[in-house]
Amino acid sequence: MDERVTLRSHLDRSALQTPLHGAALADVIKAIASASIELAGLIADGPFAGITGRHGGINSDGDQQRDIDVAADEMIRRALRGTPVAAVLSEEAALPETLRPSAPFCVAIDPLDGSANLDNNISVGTIFSIRPRGNDLLSTFFEPGTAQCAAGFIVYGPQTTLVLALNARVDVFMLDRHAQEFVQTRQAVQIARNMPEFAINASNHRHWHGPVRTYIDECLSGISGGGDADFNMRWIGSLVAEALRILVRGGVFLYPADARPSYREGRLRLLYEAHPMALIMEWAGGAASTGRRRILELAAKTPHQRVPLIMGSVHHVRDVTAIHDRIEPMFDNSDAPLFARRGLFL
Structure with missing residues (x-):
């Protein structure tokens, strides 16, 4: 691409195109992206940062929980507490946590999907879903998936890559480690039809x-x-x-x-x-x-x-x-x- 488009500039532009709560939605995505940059560093440092991969018990859904799962959950929750999010549902908790009840959005998130893969240095990631808050806070999470207004995932691999679905299109961003910001590498992605x-x-x-x-x-x-x-x-x-x-x-x-x-x-x-x-x-x-x-x-x-x-x-x-x-x-x-x-x- 000739023009260097950062995630921040992309979100600021999108906010102008979304009259209702556009800036608030951008703030939520920016917070998740910021937490993912911190998490990418923690994953890369691993044992040097005190991450041993040891099991820390069983999460609310019955899966084995590792120390990196707990750390990822804490990072993302901390980032979201300063944003217009009414409630967040995490894989690592039995029930949604209420943050700002009158805020316009609810977030469902898997803070670190596939943490067991880290033992073999295989890519892991963060997956998130954002939907408008309904009249009843908790019932927001029990609406069909069509209610989502944005979603995305981050891959922590050879590069840290953020995939974002926003405004009915999908764009891909890669972390510039030196600038500590995501830069667009693919825009308006379309899946190939017949790849066998x-x-x-x-x-x-x-x-x-x-x-x-x-x-x-x-x-x-x-x-x-x-x-x-x-x-x-x-x-x-x-x-x-x-x-x-x-x-x-x-x-x-x-x-x-x-x-x-x-x-x-x-x-x-x-x-x-x-x-x-x-x-x-x-x-x-x-x-x-x-x-x-x-x-x-x-x-x-x-x-x-x-x-x-x-x-x-x-x-x-x-x-x-x-x-x-x-x-x-x-x-x-x-x-x-x-x-x-x-x-x-x-």
Whole structure:
């Protein structure tokens, strides 16, 4: 790009285009970005900064909690307390924390997604969702994902990258470590339509329900099996890294429900993982589904509700949902031969 566009200047410009609470929304995003810069430094320093990776107990949703999870949560909460945020729901807390009850926005956030990956020096991230405060503060979090007015994620990897969905478009910013500010590197991102790549944890093949197994088997069969392309498989095991790859390259990511007891409702959290990712995907010209329903149409019933997530190009997500539609629900948990006759390549 010829012009150096910083996140701050981008947000200031966006605020002028958003008459209702535009400046307030910009302030919330700036605070999250500022906290992420501090967190990026802490992650990079790791043990030199006293971060050992040791387990600190179990969080409210039953996941193992590490010292870096606690530190990330504290950083972001501290940053948000000085902004027009009415309440914040974090993965690390059982219930939303009320900050300024009359403020115009509520935030749902995963302060550090994938912290276990730090042991292997794999990218981790922060995911956030912002929505206007409703008349009833707590019920704001239980509205459909379409209520979101902004969302984004930060990837802490070889570079620190911030992806922002705002004003119906998606832009990407990279942290300039010397200036300590985010600078725009991609604007108005659009997901490639036909990149033949899928990402899924293939070790769970035996647990998958029929539609997912059918889709992946047909991707692997490729042209020789009657398909349009030979697919490559990718699997990083980091949600933010997988999402960034889709925005940059295209393809599809699947984290489905499966037959295991703790995976029957899916594993990713609706409010601060699936909802924001779905908004980003749709505003970048892609799609996000459970396999049967559009993610943004779902409303959470509990703060940490889990869901399946299939996201990426519209073309690929529609292929997955088409197989779900064709296979009768009564066969979802079986290996019935019917699957072989009802895939994409009829």
